[in-house]
Amino acid sequence: MPSYTVKTLRALTRSCEDMRDRVKQIAFEPENTKVLNLTFGPGIAAELVGRSVEAIRQAEKDGRLPQPKQLGNARRYYTIDDLTHIRKVFGIEVGKASDEDAVVVAVQNFKGGVGKSTITKHFADYLALHGYRVLVVDCDPQASTTTMFDIQPESLLDDECTLGEFLSPRSTFDEFPKAIHDTAWPTTKIVPSSLGLQDAEWDLTSTLTEGSQAVRESLQRLRIGLQTVIKDFDVILLDPPPAMGFLGLNVMAAASGILIPVPARQLDYLSTIHFMETIAENLEILDSHGTPVDYGFIRIVCSAFNPGKPGEHEMLQMMQATYANFLLSQPILSSEEIKNATQAFRSIYESKPSAATATYQRCRDNLDSVFGEVLQQIRQQWPSKNLAMQRTTDDSGSIAA
């Protein structure tokens, strides 16, 4: 009789980790860690900083900017650090004013596999490319986003300064900034998921028996942690687990804007009815425990849309009719480029085309336009960027986003 024990599962886990490390080694050759070798031609560089090629050239001529680097064929190129320097010299401040708060975006849906982590990673890279300071907080014990940022959760095993430790009411670790790690992107930081995050979920849940004050504190732990760094970043992205528990509630309580990915599949669409209901109930729970929330925006994005698949167009139309202005105008297309890039632990912003350049560019243009819309919502939260700010609150309950 075969006997499968904890030992068997541990051996399987180790085997998976070994395989991941081998794949990573191949993907990140020769360094074995993620290094950003991004270079941009003059046209793209100019577009990313929001100035003309001529203006940059002129600044290089009159010495305000250094001469650009050149490839063997004399083609000029810029690195991500060069873009930061160009923005500085031109006095371009893309983000919030120093006394404003970061916008905290939860990429939330309680259903698994809808694209939350893929969107979080790609949106973080999109924002970084455009000069924003980003903090990614991986609140999912599955740690997909953490791995995409090239941090292995088991490498944090002996680390006492983790998100799990911070969130757990049993822990005495209360210095949230110490849980923040650097990434390969100069302006992006991450609070990685750690194996202790699942324990934190259980610890938080157990406060349910300890009275309303304990529950309220358990719901606000992430919000309180983020408050200590809220002026240091432009955007904070939260990647929650696909389940509603205390981690999910902490995310809902800490967010100032919500982005909900929903694939154009019937079951996912129908599950959103349940999701919306649950979200409303959870907000009531937060409210009744002294943690009211007031989001600056809620947007739904159709994720991994495949126009060639039977029924998806009709589903998208249904989503447009149902969600009206809450739905972003563009769906995120399902793309082999995204699949291939994520399998190599990269976003498409970090990788080169895996097949035809046109396919890659289409995928990238699509993400750019989707994220551009979300960015617009984010910028509207900063009075310095939105002087004519008029936040319309939807007291009537009608669909007007």
Ligand SMILES: Nc1ncnc2c1ncn2[C@@H]1O[C@H](COP(=O)(O)OP(=O)(O)OP(=O)(O)O)[C@@H](O)[C@H]1O
């Ligand atoms: N636009 C897309 N095109 C192609 N593949 C995609 C796209 N978006 C996501 N995927 C793939 O779908 C799978 C699930 O995506 P992802 O892990 O981002 O979902 P999730 O909502 O974070 O899942 P979980 O709930 O388990 O955390 C991944 O394999 C990812 O590569």
Ligand SMILES: [Mg+2]
């Ligand atoms: Mg995920």
